[in-house]
Amino acid sequence: MFGMIVTMAGSMVRLRFTDFLADPHDPDVMRRALEVEADVMTFEGETATFWLKGVEVCSYPVEVLASVEMQGKHAVADSRKYTVEDVRKQYRNAYQKWSAEDDERLLDMHDTGSSIEELAEFFGRQLSAIRSRLDKLGADVEGPGVPPASSQQPVQPPF
Structure with a gap:
């Protein structure tokens, strides 16, 4: 799963975790599942990162994700798959965190x-x-x- 990008229909994505994790929007709350809006999911190393319109929404180690489910009746994964390296040929810093x-x-x-x-x-x-x-x-x-x-x-x- 190193350096892969998966484009998705811009929809809600339900992340299910292997254990309870702190909600990134409310660190006082522990959740077993979280819904985020995302149009791209990237994998670099052992980390899955979710993006919406080029902005990072959240990032988790792959080992804590039990499943990733697209929500809604129009949620269909885009069949195109490409690597981070492919995109970075045109945009050298694509999908990197902003400092x-x-x-x-x-x-x-x-x-x-x-x-x-x-x-x-x-x-x-x-x-x-x-x-x-x-x-x-x-x-x-x-x-x-x-x-x-x-x-x-x-x-x-x-x-």
Whole structure:
């Protein structure tokens, strides 16, 4: 399972654990199952990480996952499978965690007028990942010179 990416329909995913684990949103609560929204699941080493629009939702060691179930009537796994290395040929930092330094630099560059395209090239990430990270950090993604996300074409993976 090293370095594999599985794309999924953007739906709720139910994670069942082998034991009770702390809820990442409420560390005072222990859960045997958790529902998260995700569109991509990656495996690197012995860790499964769940992503939504290029932003990490959660990450768990594979050994604590009893099952991963897609929820809803439209939940169908995408048959495309590709490796992290394949995606990183085009986006060198795709599916890597953001460091505090990267977050600070991203905000600084955005605040000084760098476009989403310039940020994506600088950080080696997809346009959607830059927009999602800026949004998560509370930045005005639709700032001056940035066309609304609804008018932009989604970035398709290179496969």
